Amino acid sequence: MNSLRVLLLLLAASPALAGDAPRSALEETARRESRLVVDSTTDREQVAPLLKAFQQRYPYLQVAYRDLSGADIYRRAISGTQHGDVLWSSAMDLQIKLVNEGLALRYSSPQKAALPSWASWRDEVYGTTFEPIVLAYNRQRIAERDMPDSHTALRRVLRAGNWRVASYDVESSGAGYFFFSQDSRHNPEFWDLAAVLGRSMRYQEGNSLTLLKRLQRDEADIAYNVLGPYAWSFARQHPQVGWVLPQDYTLVVSRLQLIHKAATHPAAARLWMDFVLSREGQQVLAQGSGLPPIRDDLPRRLGNIDLAREAAKLRPIQVGSGLLVYLDSAKRSLFLKRWREQLPAALQP
Template sequence: MRVISSTDTLLFAPFIEGFVAENPLISVEYLVTGSADIDRRVRANPSAFDVIISSAMDLQLKLANDGFALRLEDVEVPPWTQWHHSLFAFTSEPATIVINRSAFEGRALPETRQDLIEAMRERPDMFRGKIGTYDVRESGLGYLFATQDSRVSETYWRLMEIMGGLRVKLYCCSGDMISDLVDGKIHVAYNVLGSYASAQAEGQDALEVILPSDFQTTMMRTVMVSNETQSVQAAQQFLRYLVSDRPNDSTTQSPLPLLVAEDTVSEQETIGLNPALLTFLDSLKRKKFISAWENAVIQ
């Protein structure tokens, strides 16, 4: 069974190991790439993969909407965690701000985006070239987080302008941002995926993971079976395994926070699996958003 995914192998390995332990006759080939690249690859060759996993909910919803996902009527999940029985959520993860405490020594840690703006304005020399965030032109998840942030508050654009003026470093993915934070190459990483932040911050006393209190952007990682899968039964079994609560029973736990059937996470707290996700994928709207983002960030 061939799986293409945007989740690092280290974080996802426990799921594969747990599934294979239950299904020893099924082998799993796991390919990791960026969320935008997943969309391109699946559209170009939908029969190349059996299971498609991504953190970019909007791109996944469009794939499903465009007929690339197999419809599975009998998968039992909360209605708000699935789309037309073809796309299913199995984790719920917030975007976070991760900081190196040494850059805030003797000072209050930022609790909101406005706090972060004020900290950077007060000490530009401390943060110049030391801030990281996604390059939304390349990262599917980065684009999703950015568009959702912009819908909630104008603070996002002020934050991007400040970061741009301080020569923000742009990244493809959360893992690279966290690695540079650990190595001291940057002091602040903005909109880092919560699971990556928690996994790499563990044991790193210098790092602090912040859930901004002004508003949180929380995504659901989603999975679908390719409509042209050549391993129909195995792929369906794997999807059902992911959306069940069985991975929580694995000996080796993954830091990915699973959604399960009785999950109490409110649908109001997460980006919804609904047609609104497709708004910023419209070519004209995307072009306009990217242009505004470049004007703010590329200075």
């Protein structure tokens, strides 16, 4: 009996026997790999604090961080030769397509338990951020009290007045097509809204930052479907730009991360995955990059808005096979044809 107690005490006291061995083995393998390649749609400058924190934790890893579009990440991933070890993209539908095509390495991260149930799929892809899509506006032209704060109110205002709208290029931008197609799933009056958006459209862009600059330069009055963290950060430095969280429903997107099945440095990729999803990594993303955390055990804020209090109107986009619906070529062609019909002749492709 005494021998059994001694053995149990030894098991509890020894990190090597109490469960740290797999982690140590992973780190040792990553040390031998010595390198990690991350392909990402997030600007390097924006995630510089995260990169710094990761390198401090794992100084023996040389990290090559490559800024790419979601479409480029997808193309490289299927090429079989030019892809990174980790693929981190805001093009949620294309990331799911890679998983569906068998190009993601299955990895059950120990951080998974802290994530919402909708934020991962098949232990192959994980959401890393919680980003509401907002309406941004030109405060030189629209008073805060007059800015429509819902999709319904926006439709009414655009129908009644002569407003200049900027939004994503649905035809050429993967994010733009994704945001608009998701809108159509959540808004039964989407095509009524699309009709007035199309008539008011002056600029179609490929990213949120360019849309916000249109407002700043007084070239547009309203920017539709802007990523919340970009709007919040931009408005802090440019007070002539404001933003609102739509009160009828607010889509929430997440930057999805997966490890390529043919990763050259799979152990280093696992360390990166775990770090980004860890409390430390999520706090760095929130405080250093302004990206609200995906973890349920951390507070989520967008500027001065406590997102927990807005839960009833927030509609996180489920990570899973449902994102493949609008990648079907027939559905995509039909959607784009109908959208083109809403645009003025000057913006017709």
